[in-house]
Amino acid sequence: MAIKYRLIKESRECMARLGVVETPHGNFETPVFMAVGTQATVKTLTREELLALGAEIILGNTYHLWVQPGNSVIREAGGLHAFMNWERPILTDSGGFQVFSLAKLRDIKEEGVRFRHHKSGARLFLSPEKAIEIQNDLGSDIMMAFDECPPYPSSYDYLKESADRTLRWAERCLKAHKNKDRQALFGIVQGGEFEDLRKYSAEELVRMDFDGYAIGGLSVGEPKEIQNRVLAFTTPLLPKNKPRYLMGVGSPGMILDAVERGVDMFDCVLPTRIARHGTAMTVRGRVNIANKEFERDFSPLDPACDCYTCKHYTRAYLRHLFKAGEILGMRLVSIHNIRFLVELTENIRKAIREDRFYEYKEKVYRDYGLHDSDKDF
């Protein structure tokens, strides 16, 4: 087995749990937030900056790296770790999300998915076997099964058909996987908002015995209550001795809600994307740092934060960088936002260890001025 999950502690208050995932490139503690580095880079940041802010595991993407520079280039470089100079764990997504996000450019068939390259328009074909082959070349510590991420809302019939196909694809992924001692493979539970479909999907995947299980098809525009409801009835279907990964979630409120319901791993482009667009996550909620109110605000972005940006620069300076279109602004806020979520998970782990998860969750909600009904955070 390429990875091993050690359950350290289960919360006495809820389904939250503390664990360690051991991988060929080192261990990481869970719950964990993983920064997204789609194209073999967490956009704008260097390895040193990621290490300094406490990133333990990052993502790469099968579709993007296949298309550019090509998986053979990365294989020749010695794998993705060597290619991008990141010696810690890497998880690669399978291209399943592109089945969703490139909806206008693709066609789903049983055999696989036809894409038009989002830049060149070239015809491409991605299948479970191909996605595994590419990920084998990338050499990630954790590979994801090739799935379909259906949009919200979708009909019951379509979700059933899609979840069924994703199960057949999961089986094919397992069969195609040739590097089982070096790379783990996670299955992805689908089924939309429907309990019977999620149950069916989860049970079939568990029967196939993956190294870990992801919950997919969430955070695609559904109300927060649906997401929480799906998590509440899905995580109990997953084995306790394997990690559980909620794909695509990265707002503080949603992470807390999901940890409470037994999720261990998260990834999201949110912190880095909104950073490049001038929005910072702070203890008091989101801050659009380019706003005029910060023109002469010479205090740190987030006084409570220990990141490089908050220790060295002011809000007025960050606003100036964004107004002037300077790249450094995007970098500094990206550092802060990732650090913010990494620190959140550090605090969550501490809270679980001390059996005061709810106390911590309520504090975060209160400081943000959030309520359970809020769509965001």
Next chain:
RNA sequence: GGUGGGGUAGCGAAGUGGCUAAACGCGGUGGACUGUAAAUCCACUCCCUCAGGGUUCGGCAGUUCGAAUCUGUCCCCCACCA
């Protein structure tokens, strides 16, 4: 002093009789972003207010049912020539 070109919203720049409160770009002000087609996208940006109304296209005076657009005159800017 002469000849030619020109003065349109914060800036640049279209528009040369009614469809024009006036394209478009920049700038400005907000907002969005959740397994990255994203240093992107959306909204507003003459004034007052929700629908509606009120003032505009260097100034003034005209022509016309109607003028940013035509005429006269004045002011200013640019280029070249003396």
